[in-house]
Amino acid sequence: xxxxxxxxxxxxxxxxxxxxxxxxxxxxxxxxxxxxxxxxxxxxxxxxxxxxxxxxxxxxxxxxxxxxxxxxxxxxxxxxxxxxxxxxxxxxxxxxxxxxxxxxxxxxxxxxxxxxxxxxxxxxxxxxxxxxxxxxxxxxxxxxxxxxxxxxxxxxxxxxxxxxxxxxxxxxxxxxxxxxxxxxxxxxxxxxxxxxxxxxxxxxxxxxxxxxxxxxxxxxxxxxxxxxxxxxxxxxxx
Amino acid sequence: xxxxxxxxxxxxxxxxxxxxxxxxxxxxxxxxxxxxxxxxxxxxxxxxxxxxxxxxxxxxxxxxxxxxxxxxxxxxxxxxxxxxxxxxxxxxxxxxxxxxxxxxxxxxxxxxxxxxxxxxxxxxxxxxxxxxxxxxxxxxxxxxxxxxxxxxxxxxxxxxxxxxxxxxxxxxxxxxxxxxxxxxxxxxxxxxxxxxxxxxxxxxxxxxxxxxxxx
Numbered sequence: 209x210x211x212x213x214x215x216x217x218x219x220x221x222x223x224x225x226x227x228x229x230x231x232x233x234x235x236x237x238x239x240x241x242x243x244x245x246x247x248x249x250x251x252x253x254x255x256x257x258x259x260x261x262x263x264x265x266x267x268x269x270x271x272x273x274x275x276x277x278x279x280x281x282x283x284x285x286x287x288x289x290x291x292x293x294x295x296x297x298x299x300x301x302x303x304x305x306x307x308x309x310x311x312x313x314x315x316x317x318x319x320x321x322x323x324x325x326x327x328x329x330x331x332x333x334x335x336x337x338x339x340x341x342x343x344x345x346x347x348x349x350x351x352x353x354x355x356x357x358x359x360x361x362x363x364x365x366x367x368x369x370x371x372x373x374x375x376x377x378x379x380x381x382x383x384x385x386x387x388x389x390x391x392x393x394x395x396x397x398x399x400x401x402x403x404x405x406x407x408x409x410x411x412x413x414x415x416x417x418x419x420x421x422x423x424x425x426x427x428x429x430x431x432x433x434x435x436x437x438x439x440x441x442x443x444x445x446x
Numbered sequence: 447x448x449x450x451x452x453x454x455x456x457x458x459x460x461x462x463x464x465x466x467x468x469x470x471x472x473x474x475x476x477x478x479x480x481x482x483x484x485x486x487x488x489x490x491x492x493x494x495x496x497x498x499x500x501x502x503x504x505x506x507x508x509x510x511x512x513x514x515x516x517x518x519x520x521x522x523x524x525x526x527x528x529x530x531x532x533x534x535x536x537x538x539x540x541x542x543x544x545x546x547x548x549x550x551x552x553x554x555x556x557x558x559x560x561x562x563x564x565x566x567x568x569x570x571x572x573x574x575x576x577x578x579x580x581x582x583x584x585x586x587x588x589x590x591x592x593x594x595x596x597x598x599x600x601x602x603x604x605x606x607x608x609x610x611x612x613x614x615x616x617x618x619x620x621x622x623x624x625x626x627x628x629x630x631x632x633x634x635x636x637x638x639x640x641x642x643x644x645x646x647x648x649x650x651x652x653x654x655x656x657x658x659x660x661x
Contacts, residue, residue, distance in 0.1 A: 246494065265496055265524045276563060320477060324498070327524040355454050358494030358589065360466065360477040363455030400455045400475070437453050440479055444451045444493075
C-alpha cells in the first residue's frame with residue numbers, strides 16, 4: 209500500500225508521534241460511568257474512545273440460544289457513524305459481527321459462565337471515536353465493565369495490538385501506522401495466567417517477528433492490566 | 447466487610463477458599479470485584495451481584511403473569527420463578543387465580559424446589575408467606591442482603607425496634623416495610639443507610655444514631 213506523498217512512518221528510526229517502539233499511547237480508564245447498566249467503563253487509548261456497558265447475567269432470549277451448561281456471552285461491537293473520517297453507515301456489517309464474535313470468545317475463558325446455566329450476559333461496546341485498535345480497546349473496556357457488573361471472572365482480560373511498520377515491530381499502532389503499515393496483530397490475554405484469549409493477524413510476519421510481537425503485546429497488556437485494576441480500585445478508595 | 451477492595455484475578459495468598467474465591471496452583475484468587483473479608487475462610491463480598499435462588503430462601507416476588515393453575519413470578523433473578531396452585535394452601539379457583547394475586551402484586555414466598563431445566567418453584571408454605579397488600583417494597587442490591595439481615599437477623603430486629611415498622615428482608619434484594627407513615631419512612635431511610643454504609647464497622651450502632659437523628 210502506498211503512503212501519501214511517499215511519507216515514512218519512521219523518521220530517523222522514530223515513530224511519527226515520538227513514541228518508543230514498545231510504548232503504548234496514553235491510556236485512560238474509568239469504571240462505572242453509566243447509571244443504567246449493571247456495569248460500565250470508558251476507555252481512551254490515544255484517539256480511540258470507547259464506552260462499554262454490561263447487563264446480566266439475565267434471562268436469555270431467544271430461547272434457542274440458551275446453553276444448559278453455562279451462560280452465553282453476547283457481545284455487540286458497534287461503531288458510531290461519527291467515529292471515523294467518512295461517515296460510517298449505521299447498522300451491523302460483516303466486520304462488526306466478526307469483531308463481536310471473536311471478542312465474546314476472548315472474554316469467555318475469563319468468565320465463570322458455568323455458574324449461570326441458561327442465562328445470558330450482554331456486552332455492548334460503542335466506539336465513539338476510532339483511531340486504530342478499537343477491538344482491543346473495546347475488550348479492555350468490556351472486561352472492566354464486566355468486573356463492575358459483579359460478574360465472577362478468573363481474571364481481567366487486557367488487550368492491545370502490535371504490528372510492523374517500515375520493517376520494524378512496534379506496539380499499539382495508531383491510525384496511520386495501521387493504515388500504511390505492513391502488519392497488525394491484536395492480542396488479548398489474562399495477564400495473571402499469561403493465557404492468550406485473542407490472537408489475530410492482518411498482514412505478513414515471519415515467525416521471529418511474531419515472537420517479537422507477542423513479547424511486546426504481553427508487556428503492553430501488563431501495563432493496561434495495572435490501569436484496569438487502578439480504575440476499579442480507585443472507585444472505592446476513601 | 448471492612449477489608450480492602452480487590453478485583454477479579456487478584457492474588458489473595460493462602461488459606462481455605464470461601465465465597466467468591468478460587469484456587470489455582472495452591473494460591474487463592476478473587477473471582478469478583480469486591481471487598482475482602484477478614485479471617486478464614488478467605489472470602490470476597492462483591493460490590494454487586496445477581497440473585498441466584500437456592501432452596502429455602504425467603505423472597506419477595508412480583509407477579510408477571512397469571513396462567514390457568516400457576517403464576518409467573520419475577521424474583522429479580524436471571525431465573526424467573528413459578529408459583530403453582532398446588533403450593534398455595536388456600537381455597538382458590540383454577541382459571542381465576544388473579545383474584546388472589548394479580549400481575550404487579552407483591553408477595554412473600556419460599557423457594558421450594560430448584561431443578562435443572564425448570565424454573566424455580568415457589569411456595570407459600572411459611573409462617574408469614576402470602577400477598578403483601580399494604581406497606582411498600584424497596585429494591586436493594588442483593589449483595590447487601592447479608593448485611594441487612596445481620597447476624598441471626600439482628601439487623602432486621604434493630605430496624606423493627608428502632609423504627610416501629612415491620613420489616614422483612616427478602617434474600618433476593620427486595621425489602622418489605624409496613625407501618626404508619628412516619629415508621630415506614632424511617633425504616634426505608636434506615637435500610638438505605640445500611641446499604642450505603644455496608645462496608646463500615648459497628649453498623650448497628652451507626653444505624654441507631656442515624657434513626658435517632660431522624661426523629
